[in-house]
Amino acid sequence: MKSPSKPTMAHSHHTVERENKTALANRINRIEGQVRGIGKMIEEDRYCIDVLTQINAIQSALGSLSIQLLESHLAGCVKGAVEAGDGDAAIAEVIGVMRKLAR
């Protein structure tokens, strides 16, 4: 990943609260387990259609995670940037990432 270790727009970067972080961590652990699960399915010669269905479920879980992070980004960083008079750059940045998400 070519992401910088420092956020591009540090001033508007809000931190996710501890409580939400635990919820997110659990969610990501679950997705990690699902990915491990498809590895096991292939090892056990499970039927391709079942593996595909399971990959599809992981895609949905990740898509839904993306949207949640996007929401928190809009409600946190972007809103903060607009209030600080620096909304245009934050909006251009979020559109850049959405352009990839929505194919």
Add this chain to the structure above:
Amino acid sequence: MKSPSKPTMAHSHHTVERENKTALANRINRIEGQVRGIGKMIEEDRYCIDVLTQINAIQSALGSLSIQLLESHLAGCVKGAVEAGDGDAAIAEVIGVMRKLAR
């Protein structure tokens, strides 16, 4: 997951060869590592846009894995089913899963 432990169309279920299985296992391990990576990014308060970019990369990796499994399913199970005169059911089944993949 509501997948049966026995394939629906056992007669046409071809097994992935050992060599390909190792390649698939490596690929899935890599995706598992990427998912673990986003967990770490959130723990470390990494910038949301970077996390979203990384989730997007995982989605692409999974999408590309899906297509590979689909190809192997068509070239193995579906082709075998057609040759055995049982193609229509196999095609209906694969279309069912594609309907979900292609939103």
Add this chain to the structure above:
Amino acid sequence: MKSPSKPTMAHSHHTVERENKTALANRINRIEGQVRGIGKMIEEDRYCIDVLTQINAIQSALGSLSIQLLESHLAGCVKGAVEAGDGDAAIAEVIGVMRKLAR
């Protein structure tokens, strides 16, 4: 569009029957009307979210049309190609187009 006027795999190209063709034509006419509709919405300064919702509906209609054509292609051309002993090329071709559909 760089599509050839002659099908690449003419021997396995099955024709859609008249009846199905009329149904498809009606469906495409409806989609064409929906696209014209968003033009009108923008002209009339309709709320962006409503326009986005409508574009989304068109995307779904097109996605569902794609799947139907794909099904008819698998059940017609690809099945025919497999029966004629020429399945691998037909499968490679269909996978190529799916690779684009499923992002």
Add this chain to the structure above:
Amino acid sequence: MKSPSKPTMAHSHHTVERENKTALANRINRIEGQVRGIGKMIEEDRYCIDVLTQINAIQSALGSLSIQLLESHLAGCVKGAVEAGDGDAAIAEVIGVMRKLAR
């Protein structure tokens, strides 16, 4: 479509300027022509793979139109709503539509 004829958040609804409207109208006309084109392709029994490729091109054009409208919505309505102290509702609304766009 169940969209209201009045925008839900009228105070923050910015109008697209004449110049941009003409560009948008041209773009939508082009998409309408592409949809009509696939109707013609089916009428002429064109090869399924070519029709699928063309539908895919229309999907991309619509996806890219969505993103442009989304950008203009964020930079116009949502930014305006945040500045007017009413950002949260506008963000919730835009997330609702994105949830559908990003499958």
